[in-house]
Amino acid sequence: MTPLLEICGLHVEVEGREILRGLDLEIPLGETHAVMGPNGSGKSTLAHVIAGREGYEITKGIIRYGGEDVSELEPEERARKGVFLAFQYPVEIPGVNNTYFLKAAVNEIRKHRGQPELDAVDFLSLMRDRVKLLDFDEDLIKRPVNEGFSGGEKKRNEILQMTVLEPTLAVLDETDSGLDIDALRIVAEGVNRMRSPERSFLVITHYQRLLNHIVPDRVHVLQEGRIVESGGSGLALRLEAEGYGKAAAVTA
Amino acid sequence: MRETAAVEAHYRDEIPVRQGDPFAVRRTEAIREFFRAGGFPTATLEDWRFSDLDGLGRTAYRRYSDVPTLVPAQTDELPGWVGDFGCRVLLSEGHPLNADEFQNRNGLEVGNLPAIPAADEPHDWGFVAPGEEPGGTEADLDAPLRHPLEILNAGLFECGFRVRVGRSQDAGPILLYSLRHDVGHPAMLHPRSVIELAAGSRLTVVEAHDGASETAGWTNPSTLCRVGENAELFYVRVELESGNIAHTGRVTFQLARNARVRSTVLSLTDGKSRTDTAAILTEEGAEVDLEGLFLGVDAAKADQHTLAIHAARHTTSRQLFKNVLSDEATAVFDGKVVVAPGAIGTDASQANRNLLLSQKAAVHTRPRLEINADDVKCAHGAAIGRLDEDALFYLRSRGLGRMDSHEILVRGFAGEVVEKVPVAAVRSLAKDGLTRVRESRSFAA
Ligand SMILES: Nc1ncnc2c1ncn2[C@@H]1O[C@H](COP(=O)(O)OP(=O)(O)OP(=O)(O)O)[C@@H](O)[C@H]1O
Ligand SMILES: [Mg+2]
Numbered sequence: 147m148t149p150l151l152e153i154c155g156l157h158v159e160v161e162g163r164e165i166l167r168g169l170d171l172e173i174p175l176g177e178t179h180a181v182m183g184p185n186g187s188g189k190s191t192l193a194h195v196i197a198g199r200e201g202y203e204i205t206k207g208i209i210r211y212g213g214e215d216v217s218e219l220e221p222e223e224r225a226r227k228g229v230f231l232a233f234q235y236p237v238e239i240p241g242v243n244n245t246y247f248l249k250a251a252v253n254e255i256r257k258h259r260g261q262p263e264l265d266a267v268d269f270l271s272l273m274r275d276r277v278k279l280l281d282f283d284e285d286l287i288k289r290p291v292n293e294g295f296s297g298g299e300k301k302r303n304e305i306l307q308m309t310v311l312e313p314t315l316a317v318l319d320e321t322d323s324g325l326d327i328d329a330l331r332i333v334a335e336g337v338n339r340m341r342s343p344e345r346s347f348l349v350i351t352h353y354q355r356l357l358n359h360i361v362p363d364r365v366h367v368l369q370e371g372r373i374v375e376s377g378g379s380g381l382a383l384r385l386e387a388e389g390y391g392k393a394a395a396v397t398a
Numbered sequence: 399m400r401e402t403a404a405v406e407a408h409y410r411d412e413i414p415v416r417q418g419d420p421f422a423v424r425r426t427e428a429i430r431e432f433f434r435a436g437g438f439p440t441a442t443l444e445d446w447r448f449s450d451l452d453g454l455g456r457t458a459y460r461r462y463s464d465v466p467t468l469v470p471a472q473t474d475e476l477p478g479w480v481g482d483f484g485c486r487v488l489l490s491e492g493h494p495l496n497a498d499e500f501q502n503r504n505g506l507e508v509g510n511l512p513a514i515p516a517a518d519e520p521h522d523w524g525f526v527a528p529g530e531e532p533g534g535t536e537a538d539l540d541a542p543l544r545h546p547l548e549i550l551n552a553g554l555f556e557c558g559f560r561v562r563v564g565r566s567q568d569a570g571p572i573l574l575y576s577l578r579h580d581v582g583h584p585a586m587l588h589p590r591s592v593i594e595l596a597a598g599s600r601l602t603v604v605e606a607h608d609g610a611s612e613t614a615g616w617t618n619p620s621t622l623c624r625v626g627e628n629a630e631l632f633y634v635r636v637e638l639e640s641g642n643i644a645h646t647g648r649v650t651f652q653l654a655r656n657a658r659v660r661s662t663v664l665s666l667t668d669g670k671s672r673t674d675t676a677a678i679l680t681e682e683g684a685e686v687d688l689e690g691l692f693l694g695v696d697a698a699k700a701d702q703h704t705l706a707i708h709a710a711r712h713t714t715s716r717q718l719f720k721n722v723l724s725d726e727a728t729a730v731f732d733g734k735v736v737v738a739p740g741a742i743g744t745d746a747s748q749a750n751r752n753l754l755l756s757q758k759a760a761v762h763t764r765p766r767l768e769i770n771a772d773d774v775k776c777a778h779g780a781a782i783g784r785l786d787e788d789a790l791f792y793l794r795s796r797g798l799g800r801m802d803s804h805e806i807l808v809r810g811f812a813g814e815v816v817e818k819v820p821v822a823a824v825r826s827l828a829k830d831g832l833t834r835v836r837e838s839r840s841f842a843a
Contacts, residue, residue, distance in 0.1 A: 221794040230795075231795050241809070242809070
């Protein structure tokens with residue numbers, strides 16, 4: 147079966163600088179993979195390029211999603227096909243109400259799937275349900291998107307959006323950073339509840355801690371723009387103990 | 399020289415002549431004063447750098463005939479939103495269409511200015527005596543009334559309007575709607591309104607200027623609002639004129655002790671406008687918010703001048719003017735704060751924020767602070783920027799289309815001003831303006 151996400155020999159330049167240098171990664175449908183790697187190794191670049199950010203130029207290689215080459219697709223087209231990115235640094239959008247924004251997004255995606263749009267009542271009950279599951283502060287969803295949210299609240303808002311938009315591929319970029327211990331557990335439970343044979347996750351993190359809660363099927367080490375090592379969930383434990391220096395040495 | 403004399407003679411001839419007009423003498427004096435002070439301001443003057451009125455002076459504008467283009471029976475030709483107002487003054491070419499509808503309710507009194515009994519001193523209508531000089535180093539409280547076009551309006555106004563709210567009454571919203579038509583010759587209009595709130599009263603008033611013209615047109619309205627002790631005024635001004643109409647308008651607020659004013663100027667015109675908003679905080683505790691939003695498409699231009707005069711202790715002024723500029727639109731913001739000697743505890747802030755949607759759009763912004771007292775808080779800031787790429791990507795990554803994402807961000811930017819307007823009909827006019835921005839050539843290009 148073709149993997150849900152298939153990245154082969156990917157080279158990406160940002161502002162004339164090569165960040166990804168021949169990256170290979172495959173995530174079968176239904177699996178959860180973790181990507182770990184030192185600061186600046188290209189993890190967020192990978193996440194953005196999967197989501198279709200402009201200005202990230204693919205100079206070589208290919209990204210297939212559901213068997214289709216998506217490297218020319220606009221970010222909104224990818225989102226409508228089920229790609230979701232939980233941002234490492236969620237953006238504050240003054241003047242744009244959280245609920246309004248999310249309702250517009252849900253309906254855009256539903257329209258693409260041929261589902262009827264949700265009216266205000268249905269949407270609100272969906273929101274209520276998700277807000278409760280994530281123990282999210284109701285007042286926050288009435289405020290402008292992420293404006294004045296604490297670091298942890300922003301991360302939780304990303305996961306709230308994910309549970310409402312129900313993507314097929316969710317890329318979580320350091321969602322654990324900034325979360326307190328309880329929030330981490332709640333967010334991990336939210337993710338675990340969504341795990342299914344019909345959905346894949348790419349979890350980017352620095353810490354083994356998160357992977358105790360969200361146990362991945364595979365762990366990859368990203369260094370200097372390439373996947374230098376892959377293994378089972380035990381690899382994360384070893385990295386935690388030994389650091390990245392060893393991993394690089396292995397492949398050197 | 400002879401040329402100036404001819405222009406002056408032209409405007410003297412344009413003075414409306416009415417039986418028993420209590421302002422007849424004042425009108426002639428005003429025309430003389432306007433020309434003695436230099437006539438139409440040109441770009442060589444600091445205050446008029448971006449609004450050269452030389453062209454206005456060279457066009458032989460005539461006033462409309464005394465017969466309005468619309469007759470009362472045609473009020474159904476007015477835009478639908480006008481119907482949202484229970485209390486409204488409808489003017490066509492400066493003449494009232496619905497004088498019989500004016501009612502005195504909830505202590506609200508609406509009247510026709512030239513019909514005011516002569517016993518009322520002209521000074522009550524915001525006229526400055528000719529030749530009066532500003533007094534010494536003290537704050538010049540009449541400065542807004544000495545504005546050249548204010549003086550010209552005092553000479554040429556057709557039918558002024560007076561709105562009065564009685565003590566402790568809660569009135570409004572009331573609409574002052576002025577519509578003009580193209581009559582084939584360069585026509586000018588000088589509406590004049592005086593709004594008075596007695597102590598402890600409240601009023602919401604919307605002043606709208608509408609109409610389209612292919613022939614050159616000029617609208618020069620003056621509004622003076624006197625807000626009594628503890629009274630509260632919500633003032634909303636909507637500039638809707640389109641085509642070849644130049645707009646030069648003023649609104650001046652005089653605030654007594656603990657009076658409160660919230661003013662919003664919405665420039666939705668596709669022509670050129672210059673608007674002067676002034677607030678004179680004459681007594682302790684007075685508080686004013688001056689806000690504005692210009693949604694500029696094509697070659698539209700809005701020149702916003704503001705003046706907040708803190709003439710008493712512990713007074714507050716907050717200014718927020720935002721511009722959304724597409725195509726070749728141009729915005730000017732010239733905001734002045736004057737703190738008079740002794741006006742301790744003044745709290746003044748001023749912000750001008752500009753969103754440029756096109757390479758060709760332009761902004762000129764200039765804050766001016768004149769602080770002559772100690773223990774004063776004065777903040778000002780200006781920002782010029784484009785749509786935030788990170789925010790655009792964020793929205794699109796959630797499935798929202800490119801155009802929609804641009805529009806959502808522009809709406810969010812404008813919302814800070816629009817959402818505070820307490821009249822739904824006006825908020826929906828702003829939405830129409832945002833739709834025009836979305837449909838403009840440079841949008842998301
Ligand atoms: N817009 C940009 N212009 C130039 N360089 C960039 C740009 N964006 C990212 N980079 C560079 O690309 C490299 C990879 O950045 P990236 O954000 O992908 O790292 P990361 O692995 O996510 O790091 P971290 O763990 O700190 O989040 C860094 O050296 C960064 O400085
Ligand atoms: Mg990163």
